[in-house]
Amino acid sequence: SLTYVGYLYIFRNASLTTPDLSSLTYVDKQLSIYDNAGLTSLDLGSVTSVNSLYIYDNATLTSLDLGNVTSVKYNLSVYDNYALTTINMGSVTSVGNIQIESNDSLTSVDLGELETVGGDIQIVSNDLLTSVDLGELTRVSGYLEFRYNDILTSLGLNKLTSVHGD
16 A cells, blocks of 8 residues: 655546545655545545645635644645635644635634744635634744735634744
């Protein structure tokens, strides 16, 4: 069974509803899942580490579960998933950069166990977003941006102690 990949692209599979990634544990470079019209849920299952993770343009994706992932070395980008309502960050404790943008049905973001971000956090243009909880996050080495989330009413900065910017 497949446990390791350098690059894995899953894209333009109109009838794919849920890819089975249960045996995959490590993505050395990049995992990109995009433009899968029938994709409704995504669970990264046993994956523990990935360098970059891009999830975008999956029109019917409603839930994203990062499962056992503890580290995303460079980029975690989740954007233009119009039906996405929930993102479960699971066990992620460190990320290079986070982009959560233009997920029109997303109502809340909870960064859960995330402790450090080596670069930037951008949470932008999520039309129905009302709540962001930074959870265990203590440090952002880059900038922290919340923009064009027109009905955002709750912003939990709980344990955040430093944001360094450029």
